[in-house]
Amino acid sequence: MASNLVSIRDVAREAGVAISTVSKVLNHYPNVSEETRQKVNAAIAQLGFVPNTIASALSSKKTGRMALVLDVNRHSQKVDEIPMRYIIGAINKAKEKGMDIITVFFTMIAEMDVEEMIRYFQSQSIEGLIICGLSKDDTVLRKLVESQKFKAVLIDAPGVSENTSSIHIDNEKAQYEVAKRFLAGNSHKKILYISGKKNGYVSEERLIGMNRLADEMGLQVLVRTGNFSELEARKLTMQYARSKHAIICASDLMAIGAMKALIDMDIYRPVCGFDGVSLMGYAGKQMHTVRQDFQKIAACAVEELCRLMEGEPGQDIVMPHKLIRINYLDVIS
Amino acid sequence: MASNLVSIRDVAREAGVAISTVSKVLNHYPNVSEETRQKVNAAIAQLGFVPNTIASALSSKKTGRMALVLDVNRHSQKVDEIPMRYIIGAINKAKEKGMDIITVFFTMIAEMDVEEMIRYFQSQSIEGLIICGLSKDDTVLRKLVESQKFKAVLIDAPGVSENTSSIHIDNEKAQYEVAKRFLAGNSHKKILYISGKKNGYVSEERLIGMNRLADEMGLQVLVRTGNFSELEARKLTMQYARSKHAIICASDLMAIGAMKALIDMDIYRPVCGFDGVSLMGYAGKQMHTVRQDFQKIAACAVEELCRLMEGEPGQDIVMPHKLIRINYLDVIS
DNA sequence: CGTTTTCCAGAAAACGTTTTCTTTATCATA
DNA sequence: TATGATAAAGAAAACGTTTTCTGGAAAACG
Numbered sequence: 001m002a003s004n005l006v007s008i009r010d011v012a013r014e015a016g017v018a019i020s021t022v023s024k025v026l027n028h029y030p031n032v033s034e035e036t037r038q039k040v041n042a043a044i045a046q047l048g049f050v051p052n053t054i055a056s057a058l059s060s061k062k063t064g065r066m067a068l069v070l071d072v073n074r075h076s077q078k079v080d081e082i083p084m085r086y087i088i089g090a091i092n093k094a095k096e097k098g099m100d101i102i103t104v105f106f107t108m109i110a111e112m113d114v115e116e117m118i119r120y121f122q123s124q125s126i127e128g129l130i131i132c133g134l135s136k137d138d139t140v141l142r143k144l145v146e147s148q149k150f151k152a153v154l155i156d157a158p159g160v161s162e163n164t165s166s167i168h169i170d171n172e173k174a175q176y177e178v179a180k181r182f183l184a185g186n187s188h189k190k191i192l193y194i195s196g197k198k199n200g201y202v203s204e205e206r207l208i209g210m211n212r213l214a215d216e217m218g219l220q221v222l223v224r225t226g227n228f229s230e231l232e233a234r235k236l237t238m239q240y241a242r243s244k245h246a247i248i249c250a251s252d253l254m255a256i257g258a259m260k261a262l263i264d265m266d267i268y269r270p271v272c273g274f275d276g277v278s279l280m281g282y283a284g285k286q287m288h289t290v291r292q293d294f295q296k297i298a299a300c301a302v303e304e305l306c307r308l309m310e311g312e313p314g315q316d317i318v319m320p321h322k323l324i325r326i327n328y329l330d331v332i333s
Numbered sequence: 334m335a336s337n338l339v340s341i342r343d344v345a346r347e348a349g350v351a352i353s354t355v356s357k358v359l360n361h362y363p364n365v366s367e368e369t370r371q372k373v374n375a376a377i378a379q380l381g382f383v384p385n386t387i388a389s390a391l392s393s394k395k396t397g398r399m400a401l402v403l404d405v406n407r408h409s410q411k412v413d414e415i416p417m418r419y420i421i422g423a424i425n426k427a428k429e430k431g432m433d434i435i436t437v438f439f440t441m442i443a444e445m446d447v448e449e450m451i452r453y454f455q456s457q458s459i460e461g462l463i464i465c466g467l468s469k470d471d472t473v474l475r476k477l478v479e480s481q482k483f484k485a486v487l488i489d490a491p492g493v494s495e496n497t498s499s500i501h502i503d504n505e506k507a508q509y510e511v512a513k514r515f516l517a518g519n520s521h522k523k524i525l526y527i528s529g530k531k532n533g534y535v536s537e538e539r540l541i542g543m544n545r546l547a548d549e550m551g552l553q554v555l556v557r558t559g560n561f562s563e564l565e566a567r568k569l570t571m572q573y574a575r576s577k578h579a580i581i582c583a584s585d586l587m588a589i590g591a592m593k594a595l596i597d598m599d600i601y602r603p604v605c606g607f608d609g610v611s612l613m614g615y616a617g618k619q620m621h622t623v624r625q626d627f628q629k630i631a632a633c634a635v636e637e638l639c640r641l642m643e644g645e646p647g648q649d650i651v652m653p654h655k656l657i658r659i660n661y662l663d664v665i666s
Numbered sequence: 667c668g669t670t671t672t673c674c675a676g677a678a679a680a681c682g683t684t685t686t687c688t689t690t691a692t693c694a695t696a
Numbered sequence: 697t698a699t700g701a702t703a704a705a706g707a708a709a710a711c712g713t714t715t716t717c718t719g720g721a722a723a724a725c726g
Contacts, residue, residue, distance in 0.1 A: 007681090007682055007683085008682065008683065009682075009683095017705075017706085018705065018706040018707075019682090019683085019684095019706085019707090020684080020685080020686095020705075020706065020707075020708090021704090021705060021706075023683065023684060023685085024684095024685095024704095024705090026683090026684095027684080031703065031704055031705085032704070032705085033703085033704060033705090036704080036705080048448075048452070050452050050455045050456045051456060051682085051683080052391075052456075052458065052681090052682050052683070053456055053457065053458055053683095054387055054390045054391045054396060054458050054681090054682080054683090055391050055681070055682030055683040055684090055711090056682080056683050056684075057387045057683085057711095058385075058387045058388050058391050058681090058682080058683070058684090058711050058712070058713085059682075059683040059684040059685080059710075059711055060683075060684055060685085060711085061684095061711075063387060072417075072421060080413070080414060080417040080421075081413060081414075083417065084405075084413040084416065084417045084420075087417075087420065087436065088405060088413075088438070091436055091437075091438065091441075092438070092440075092441065095441055100435060100457070101435075101436070102433060102434075102435075103420065103424055103434070103436060104424075105421070105424065105425070107425075108424075108425065108428055115381070119381070119383045122383045123383045123384060123385075123386055124386065124433070125385070125386055125387050340711090340712055340713085341712065341713065342712075342713095350675075350676080351675060351676040351677075352676085352677090352712090352713085352714095353675075353676065353677075353678090353714080353715075353716095354674085354675060354676070356713065356714060356715085357674095357675090357714095357715095359713090359714095360714080364673065364674060364675085365674075365675085366673085366674065366675090369674080369675080384712085384713080385711090385712050385713065386713095387711090387712080387713090388681090388711070388712035388713040388714090389712080389713050389714075390681095390713085391681050391682070391683085391711090391712080391713070391714090392680075392681055392712075392713040392714040392715080393681085393713075393714055393715085394681075394714095
């Protein structure tokens with residue numbers, strides 16, 4: 001079944017050269033004469049030879065496998081757009097780079113201790129990790145990263161070292177900006193800020209941005225933790241909307257929850273979100289939000305991991321964000 | 334970096350046995366005495382030995398890798414819930430089975446001819462394929478499957494052979510049932526049926542189901558191709574809604590498009606969808622639909638592929654579906 | 667008690683590459 | 697022409713497993 005019937009050995013025989021010469025051609029070594037190169041390539045084409053990546057990995061000790069570790073339920077419970085974007089972005093870039101992506105969910109490693117995780121990733125022959133949305137209380141995964149056993153790129157979490165890079169948008173600034181723009185249209189002084197997860201890095205950064213704006217504009221901000229849950233945001237909105245708070249949420253999903261609550265209460269008031277997921281369009285109302293390009297972020301993470309694997313030191317990468325206003329009609333068309 | 338420092342060789346030395354004996358213990362061979370087994374396991378624990386899957390794959394010629402081939406944009410352009418569910422279901426089951434899933438998008442192989450595809454999957458050391466939503470005009474991929482070079486499981490497409498299984502719900506029956514239930518509440522005789530893709534297997538089956546119901550109930554069905562596009566469904570609805578057609582769509586996404594059109598036209602009329610994606614809740618109205626458990630379907634596909642890989646012949650598997658009615662509130666809670 | 671099985675364990679050859687080291691041929695230099 | 701440097705190609709040892717084959721001891725049998 002799909003066995004590699006023809007090996008480097010056959011190519012060598014066909015071309016009348018040594019195995020090592022074929023290997024050198026395959027890997028674009030410099031010291032091969034043009035003539036030999038052509039003979040070998042002809043033989044490869046002739047026989048339909050496909051290099052066996054397994055054997056290559058065993059011999060060279062380079063597997064080219066990276067694990068994309070993500071939490072399907074972290075950002076939204078229902079629609080998994082963000083992880084899907086990460087997957088698409090990472091896989092496409094990985095293919096371009098000749099790497100393989102093994103997708104791993106937090107749930108699959110949730111019960112493991114550090115030793116087990118190391119063992120798990122080792123047994124998978126994984127050379128590097130891309131970890132999405134690590135939060136402060138993921139101590140095991142954090143220890144894994146700090147063990148320096150693997151090269152790692154953290155999306156949306158800090159932690160730069162010799163073997164670790166971090167990649168994220170400027171959450172503080174983005175929250176500051178979007179809220180400022182959102183509030184520009186009205187004269188609310190009282191804000192209900194529905195924040196994300198306790199112990200979430202991005203949540204905390206966004207909150208800092210919000211607070212900075214509040215100080216600057218003399219706003220009175222009521223902070224409640226929405227835990228990135230639509231339902232939670234809906235409940236909180238129910239509780240506070242009558243009292244004329246402007247509502248700013250640390251994610252689009254929560255913004256949708258808030259909007260639903262407002263609709264139920266027959267209040268028309270715009271809401272401010274964060275992330276710019278396409279889902280937004282289904283809410284049916286206008287909304288200010290921050291758009292991050294998750295696909296691009298994941299692609300950059302793959303490139304960064306390649307860099308680390310080449311021995312370069314880790315670094316902190318800040319990706320751009322965009323402020324947008326989504327309308328019902330913008331999205332449908 | 335995360336190299337497997339300790340090999341089977343070290344374990345053998347530590348346990349005072351031969352390498353082959355350790356291998357036998359690792360693979361649960363029968364002919365190993367209890368005493369030896371324990372010695373070896375002790376040594377493994379002592380040294381923290383992790384078997385090298387690469388070497389194992391090379392030697393045994395079993396890589397345990399399967400490709401999950403899917404089209405991110407096939408079912409919906411905006412929210413990729415269905416592919417995400419496939420991915421989650423397949424990966425979790427694969428882990429349970431000790432297999433690896435390599436996710437491949439249609440776009441990554443779109444330009445290839447059959448030979449290139451074979452080469453591509455071979456070079457990835459892939460033993461089997463799970464192909465989601467193959468349509469009639471994907472001739473290259475179809476030929477790849479028919480080349481019998483790989484074991485394959487087709488989700489939502491026919492094609493059973495010695496090496497190929499098919500897995501799907503009974504689309505015809507499901508469409509028949511959901512439409513019947515949907516229509517039970519009213520006395521519409523004129524139907525606008527917004528079908529899926531031309532050349533899509535499931536689309537055609539659903540249409541057959543719809544037509545069967547129409548014959549049975551003496552309905553007048555106007556069929557238009559919505560191409561699984563929200564926007565297309567919206568346009569079609571605009572065009573026909575005034576004329577009192579009941580609207581039945583071959584997917585939820587299209588049903589949402591239809592509903593949006595109705596809302597714009599200030600018409601209140603329920604709509605019938607298909608798939609039961611969680612996105613539905615955001616539409617804000619009541620809707621009849623068919624729920625398929627995509628995650629479970631993918632998990633079954635993995636199991637089926639394992640069966641095929643053990644040499645069992647292909648088969649046709651019909652998964653159950655459920656008729657549901659989604660309300661705004663059902664989904665949010 | 668001799669012969670045949672059965673059961674375990676070890677030796678060694680694969681698996682298909684990469685890579686280091688050696689050899690040979692060519693060329694420039696003195 | 698002898699000498700050293702350089703370029704290209706080959707030989708062979710790894711990489712860490714699996715698996716087949718062989719050997720020896722113990723058990724079963726007549």
